Amino acid sequence: MYMYSYIRPATTSIMTRPMRTRSDSQCFAAAASASASASASASASASASVSASAPDPPIPSASRRRQPRDAGTAKVKIEYEHDPKLELPHPPVPPSTANRTARKPARRATPVIHQPPANWPDTYTRIDQWRATGPVAPVDTAGCTSLAQGDPGSPTYRFHALVALMLSSQTKDEITAAAMRNLQAMDLTVDNVLAWPDDRIATAIGKVGFWRRKTEYIKKTARILRDKYNGDIPNTIQELMALPGVGPKMGYLALQVAWGINDGIGVDVHVHRISNRLGWTKTSTPEETRKALESWLPRDKWPGINPMLVGFGQVQCLPLRPMCGACPIADVCPSNELKLPKQEQPRGGKKRKAATSATSTRKRRRTRGAETSSEEEEEEAEEQETSESDAESMAGADSSESDLSSFSGGESDFD
Numbered sequence: 001m002y003m004y005s006y007i008r009p010a011t012t013s014i015m016t017r018p019m020r021t022r023s024d025s026q027c028f029a030a031a032a033s034a035s036a037s038a039s040a041s042a043s044a045s046a047s048a049s050v051s052a053s054a055p056d057p058p059i060p061s062a063s064r065r066r067q068p069r070d071a072g073t074a075k076v077k078i079e080y081e082h083d084p085k086l087e088l089p090h091p092p093v094p095p096s097t098a099n100r101t102a103r104k105p106a107r108r109a110t111p112v113i114h115q116p117p118a119n120w121p122d123t124y125t126r127i128d129q130w131r132a133t134g135p136v137a138p139v140d141t142a143g144c145t146s147l148a149q150g151d152p153g154s155p156t157y158r159f160h161a162l163v164a165l166m167l168s169s170q171t172k173d174e175i176t177a178a179a180m181r182n183l184q185a186m187d188l189t190v191d192n193v194l195a196w197p198d199d200r201i202a203t204a205i206g207k208v209g210f211w212r213r214k215t216e217y218i219k220k221t222a223r224i225l226r227d228k229y230n231g232d233i234p235n236t237i238q239e240l241m242a243l244p245g246v247g248p249k250m251g252y253l254a255l256q257v258a259w260g261i262n263d264g265i266g267v268d269v270h271v272h273r274i275s276n277r278l279g280w281t282k283t284s285t286p287e288e289t290r291k292a293l294e295s296w297l298p299r300d301k302w303p304g305i306n307p308m309l310v311g312f313g314q315v316q317c318l319p320l321r322p323m324c325g326a327c328p329i330a331d332v333c334p335s336n337e338l339k340l341p342k343q344e345q346p347r348g349g350k351k352r353k354a355a356t357s358a359t360s361t362r363k364r365r366r367t368r369g370a371e372t373s374s375e376e377e378e379e380e381a382e383e384q385e386t387s388e389s390d391a392e393s394m395a396g397a398d399s400s401e402s403d404l405s406s407f408s409g410g411e412s413d414f415d
Contacts, residue, residue: 116296117280123329124301127312130328137311142173145257145307147180155232158258159190159225162233165250166217170209173314179205190231193222217245235259248287256303265290265297266306270313277317277335 117123131137140146148160163183168176182204186192193201202215221243225231233254234240240251253266265271267290275281281292297305316323324336 114281114292114295117278119332120278120280123278123332124305126328128304128308130316131308131311134328135315137314138173139307139310139314142177143307143310144168144253147177148257149184156189158233158254159231160184160188161257162221162246162250162254163188163218165253166214166221166245167205167208169214169245169250175207179208190222190225193218194226214245220244221246233258235261237263248290252290253306262299262303265293265302267293268306268310269319270310271306273319274309274313274317277322277333278329279334 144161144164147164148157150157150160160180164176164180167179171179180188183201186196186200186204198215198219201218202211205211205214208214224243225233234243235255237248237251237255240246240254241248246254248264249266249268252264255261255263256266267275267286269286271293272283272286272289275289275293276283281289283289283292293305294302313319316327322335322337324330324333327333327336330336
């Protein structure tokens with residue numbers, strides 16, 4: 001590699017005296033004259049080596065001004081060796097899109113296979129038989145199957161089933177049934193929902209939980225069904241879950257009730273709670289319970305497990321105080337409180353104390369003197385006990401189902 005450098009000859013002197021102001025042509029002429037004088041003087045001193053060096057010729061007055069930068073300079077060629085250590089690193093060059101190879105598809109997560117419990121067939125059969133001959137549960141008279149009206153094969157029947165499921169989230173079945181009767185009295189159809197103002201729908205369903213958001217969800221769902229599905233509901237879980245406010249539980253139940261499609265298990269708080277109490281699953285959310293049950297439960301039992309366990313949880317295996325003494329599976333249930341030590345009981349101590357506060361108050365009053373207790377005090381204690389039980393049931397629903405406080409744009413899930 002080569003490098004060129006410009007060096008000014010030694011014969012050129014630098015004048016420090018003040019310079020006069022001249023025109024550009026005079027300056028260039030003076031510079032050329034000075035350069036020629038310097039070259040002649042150098043050649044003369046080289047040829048006459050024996051003679052004494054002649055003094056520098058006097059610098060004309062024109063050269064008193066500073067010479068141009070390029071005047072009187074020589075071009076010198078310098079050669080040096082290449083050292084790779086001194087090279088600066090080049091920035092990485094991004095690959096072109098034409099030469100970029102296609103990415104491999106991501107690996108799909110392997111589903112976790114849970115081993116079925118050893119005694120689950122016997123437990124399942126005994127609960128099923130108890131439900132057939134036992135007391136009637138609210139789900140038997142106020143479930144989405146009984147609330148839908150019309151021909152089971154008609155779009156109106158399927159729309160009723162979907163609306164009933166949307167209203168039932170975090171709401172008691174009796175309140176859901178009353179709200180559905182109000183809507184059906186107004187002729188519940190997709191076109192009518194779109195024609196109704198929001199305040200009319202809100203008045204009809206005003207007692208259900210989160211009625212404002214459900215009013216918005218029902219209106220948006222009706223618009224989507226009219227524009228994309230010709231007034232009917234979709235028949236796939238992906239399309240159902242794309243509707244506002246519909247999640248896995250509602251989607252799978254809607255497929256089973258409206259279309260007769262057995263594509264998954266509808267898991268709510270009752271199914272989630274009882275499955276963990278029975279030791280069938282060890283999960284923390286209803287969605288995890290659904291996946292765990294589907295991994296080992298026979299497919300022909302998927303449609304029946306929801307109404308069976310929901311009714312069992314509503315009248316027998318309660319969320320706050322399960323009636324283990326009259327339970328048909330008390331001898332095989334691992335969560336039976338009658339035979340478990342205190343530290344292994346499935347319910348927390350704080351919740352137990354809160355639930356039995358009304359009963360303890362009543363017992364203390366009877367001990368001090370039952371004759372002084374009035375009927376009003378008894379009714380007050382019973383109301384306190386009922387309110388605490390309802391609050392615990394709603395708290396369990398809030399913790400197990402999706403958090404509606406994360407609502408953004410109407411696409412959150414009630415399940």
